[in-house]
Amino acid sequence: MISDISFKGDGFIRIDPRTKMAVFVLCSFAALKESRTLYQSILFFFMFAMLINGRQYVFAVKMLMVYGVLYSLNILVFLMEVPEGLRIFIMGIIVFRMFLPVLMAFALIIKTTKVSELLVAFDKMHFPGEITIPFSVMFRFFPTIVEEWENIQNAMKFRGFALNLKNILTRPSFIYECTIVPLLSDTVIIADELSAASLCRGLGASTKRTSLVDVRMRMVDYLIIGFAIWLNIVSFGSY
Amino acid sequence: MREQKLQTKDLIMAGVFAVLYVALVCIMASITGIFIPVYLILPLIAGIVLGPVYTLYITKVPKKGAVIILSVLAGFVMSASSAMVLVYVVALGIVAQIILSKTDYSHTGIRVSYVIFACATEGPFLSLFFARENFLNVCVQYYGQEYADRIDAATPLWFFFVQIAIALVGGYIGGRIGVNMNAKHFEKAGIA
Numbered sequence: 250m251i252s253d254i255s256f257k258g259d260g261f262i263r264i265d266p267r268t269k270m271a272v273f274v275l276c277s278f279a280a281l282k283e284s285r286t287l288y289q290s291i292l293f294f295f296m297f298a299m300l301i302n303g304r305q306y307v308f309a310v311k312m313l314m315v316y317g318v319l320y321s322l323n324i325l326v327f328l329m330e331v332p333e334g335l336r337i338f339i340m341g342i343i344v345f346r347m348f349l350p351v352l353m354a355f356a357l358i359i360k361t362t363k364v365s366e367l368l369v370a371f372d373k374m375h376f377p378g379e380i381t382i383p384f385s386v387m388f389r390f391f392p393t394i395v396e397e398w399e400n401i402q403n404a405m406k407f408r409g410f411a412l413n414l415k416n417i418l419t420r421p422s423f424i425y426e427c428t429i430v431p432l433l434s435d436t437v438i439i440a441d442e443l444s445a446a447s448l449c450r451g452l453g454a455s456t457k458r459t460s461l462v463d464v465r466m467r468m469v470d471y472l473i474i475g476f477a478i479w480l481n482i483v484s485f486g487s488y
Numbered sequence: 489m490r491e492q493k494l495q496t497k498d499l500i501m502a503g504v505f506a507v508l509y510v511a512l513v514c515i516m517a518s519i520t521g522i523f524i525p526v527y528l529i530l531p532l533i534a535g536i537v538l539g540p541v542y543t544l545y546i547t548k549v550p551k552k553g554a555v556i557i558l559s560v561l562a563g564f565v566m567s568a569s570s571a572m573v574l575v576y577v578v579a580l581g582i583v584a585q586i587i588l589s590k591t592d593y594s595h596t597g598i599r600v601s602y603v604i605f606a607c608a609t610e611g612p613f614l615s616l617f618f619a620r621e622n623f624l625n626v627c628v629q630y631y632g633q634e635y636a637d638r639i640d641a642a643t644p645l646w647f648f649f650v651q652i653a654i655a656l657v658g659g660y661i662g663g664r665i666g667v668n669m670n671a672k673h674f675e676k677a678g679i680a
Contacts, residue, residue, distance in 0.1 A: 390503070425537070440497075441497075
């Protein structure tokens with residue numbers, strides 16, 4: 250019997266999709282509060298470690314660089330006299346830094362979770378298929394839609410009616426039609442291809458599906474969630 | 489036409505269209521967010537732009553529960569500010585679904601149900617009127633104090649009804665465009 254199967258792209262320590270989602274929610278909670286810089290940094294490096302574990306090296310290092318720049322700007326504001334107008338701008342940047350962990354948690358779900366894993370996890374939580382299948386499709390296909398959107402815009406630019414403010418104001422209905430019609434056609438075609446692929450994987454079958462991937466909550470998962478909750482509690486009220 | 493149960497391919501269609509719906513709302517909100525007067529009539533613009541999306545979706549999946557699934561997914565993403573939004577959007581989805589089922593998914597039925605469902609884009613603004621403090625705090629975080637003050641000054645409570653009204657108008661225009669666009673493009677191309 251095959252007890253467990255692993256893929257090339259898997260993380261060093263396998264993390265349950267449910268844990269990733271819990272971490273995402275907890276990160277959003279933490280970001281909504283104006284917590285101390287210390288806890289923000291702990292949260293950031295925690296997410297950094299999670300990304301490294303998921304083998305998202307390039308993205309993680311990019312985030313680290315952004316964080317470094319934003320952090321030094323923050324220090325600069327405290328050390329130097331900055332004009333009032335610029336100060337508001339920099340405060341905006343600091344808010345953006347608070348939201349970095351949320352962005353990273355979202356990327357962690359999108360980039361490191363396979364749809365099959367997600368479906369198994371939902372199945373174990375006894376959600377009905379009517380919600381979990383559209384939801385999994387949604388999570389996975391945000392990047393695809395963005396890509397299609399860029400392609401359509403390029404095609405429009407190429408033909409001389411780019412999606413810019415001037416064109417939107419001068420001939421709105423024409424621009425609107427040129428954007429929405431290819432977008433909708435693409436969407437329908439993608440959906441058709443996808444359902445063909447999923448039928449091959451037996452998603453339409455009436456019996457319970459089995460999975461080769463062993464998805465379950467391990468000790469590590471509980472530790473990670475516990476850590477995230479702890480971080481929320483200690484940062485609460487410590488302005 | 490007899491209503492059938494949703495199958496896997498319908499559910500996948502629902503997911504893909506929900507992505508499109510939510511992505512368009514997000515794009516419009518972030519573009520119009522720069523100009524406050526335009527931002528406040530977002531329900532009108534969104535109603536018009538999303539009309540064809542809704543119409544094509546219903547034409548592809550004319551089954552019981554299709555709109556409810558779309559409303560749950562869209563509401564889930566839009567409810568970042570409060571859970572109230574999810575309840576509101578899902579309630580609209582249920583009403584729209586009942587209208588659709590009663591009218592057998594005819595063109596008129598689709599248009600009437602879309603007038604109702606277009607109010608869903610009012611969702612993110614709900615907390616502006618019913619949880620004002622909270623909404624303005626989020627505004628301060630994202631855009632700064634000055635922006636929040638201007639939003640505060642521009643929206644007395646009666647403005648809520650104005651927004652609902654323009655959402656209904658947007659829904660009417662959007663539904664009309666959507667049905668026409670189906671006939672003009674998608675039926676010819678064999679997609680709808």
